[in-house]
Amino acid sequence: MKNIPIMTPFFTKEEIEQIQEVLQSGWVAQGPKVAEFEKAIADYEKVQYAVATTSCTTALHLLLVCMGLCDKHEVIVPSFTFVATANAVEYTGATPVLAEVYTDTYNINVEWVQELIDNNYDNKDGILINKKNGKILFGIIAVNLFGLCADIPKLNDLANHHGIKIIEDSACALGASINGVHEGGFGNPSCLSFHPRKSITTGEGGMILTDDAELAASLRQMRSHGASISEVNRHSSKGYLLPEFNELGFNYRMTDIQAAVGVAQIRKYDYILTERQNKAKFYDSLIKDRISYLKPPHVPQGYLHTYQSYVCMIDYKALGLNDVEKGNEIRNKLMNALEEIGVATRQGTHAVHSLGYYREKYGYKPFDLAGAYECDRMSLTLPLYVQMTNDDQIYVIETIDRIIKNI
Structure with a gap:
């Protein structure tokens, strides 16, 4: 483990x-x-x-x-x-x-x-x-x-x-x-x-x-x-x-x-940034080669991404699902299984309009902002840090694929 x-x-x-x-x-x-x-x-x-x-x-x-x-x-x-x-x-x-x-x-x-x-x-x-x-x-x-x-x-x-x-x-x-x-x-x-x-x-x-x-x-x-x-x-x-x-x-x-x-x-930030970008590129290549249902971070032309977090989206439709809530169940089961074997993940962040304070004060419903809600429910942050090795990254991607297939 x-x-x-x-x-x-x-x-x-x-x-x-x-x-x-x-x-x-x-x-x-x-x-x-x-x-x-x-x-x-x-x-x-x-x-x-x-x-x-x-x-x-x-x-x-x-x-x-x-x-x-x-x-x-x-x-x-x-x-x-x-x-x-x-x-x-x-x-x-x-x-x-x-x-x-x-x-x-x-x-x-x-x-x-x-x-x-x-x-x-x-x-x-x-x-x-x-x-x-x-x-x-x-x-x-x-x-x-x-x-x-x-x-x-x-x-x-x-x-x-x-x-x-x-x-x-x-x-x-x-x-x-x-x-x-x-x-x-x-x-x-x-x-x-x-x-x-x-x-x-x-x-x-x-x-x-x-x-x-x-x-x-x-x-x-x-x-x-x-x-x-x-x-x-x-x-x-x-x-x-x-x-x-x-x-x-x-x-x-x-x-x-x-x-x-x-x-x-x-x-030492230039070194930290270069390391994070290189590891992000390695994740990109691993996902492209091995996991069709995971969408890596999109970087528009001319933009420099610093990868404070490496956040993907699980494509629930590519998993044969037609509902974001069902996709969220799979995402959460995946994150739980990864946690149990020592691989930390997180959702990207939350959709603020779906949180209790803002829901109750302003009356928001989840699909009022459907894109933000989908990001909340389907985003997945993978481990990324300077000391991480290529073997660690390969292990993360292979483990994700194995768990998803078992689910």
Whole structure:
């Protein structure tokens, strides 16, 4: 029996050295190491400013607050995403309007969104107003899911036409790009995650990317209780005096201990990314040769996929089934059998509109967003990490095929 986890972080002695440096410095809260990590990420993603936070969820919340989102607004959010995307909107008092996704890229369906806007909003003096409830459409959160960018150029065109904002939830997508332009480089603010399942990790942690100096300054102030000056600046001059607090802010600060791990991780990210991409290609070839009912991740031309997760779709019709719920039973039996023999898998993520809170509050039914629901029920994430061997990958694919045939 093998033990193949869904993901394991790639650490070397550099992380220990960086942490030791911070501990010996005596400055372990947010400080110079966080600033170093922020600059490293900003340089990597080719943006002007990066603002570290405690998680991608708090990054999204902080960003939306600083952009002015409130209870008079609505924000379009793809349904097939981790619940945190929609939750961040809820935290502000605004309403998330859940949207359909493509079943090949798993990202937001631009044509569906355009139809939603055309059918449900009136343009009054350049502002989109919901015909039923009078709320203002603030913008769209484009989730760059699993390491693949959504169609940001088309979404930007749509947003510019309607006078709304685009925010990129790039929790999974550090380094993802379209025709060489990195996520966060299309003129929209973007949020990253450094959770342990991401390609690089700080344990927990997030980052907001922007080219807007005023927004970056607001984010830095609001992540630290709304303090008028940073802790580093305060301690460099009359540190015994507390700063002024003119805004109701948050404690969303990353520690220098976490940032130390991040600094070591980003330095080896090119290697991590190359390894993940090579292993993804190997999975692609194995699936093509051996499993006709499994659809590997689709990558449009010009897109760079970073494979934070290697997410497939089980083609239930290829298994002779004509119902997604029957297909889901097979998917779940497969995942259970794999778990029992030590191979970890996951569904890709969930369809938010099918989750209890959103079901009950907004009255969604599963097939209201049939594509997102199918992704929820039929997606399958395979193990993928730097230390994984080709033999491990062959074992995973052969075991999947054997189990499916037995089922």
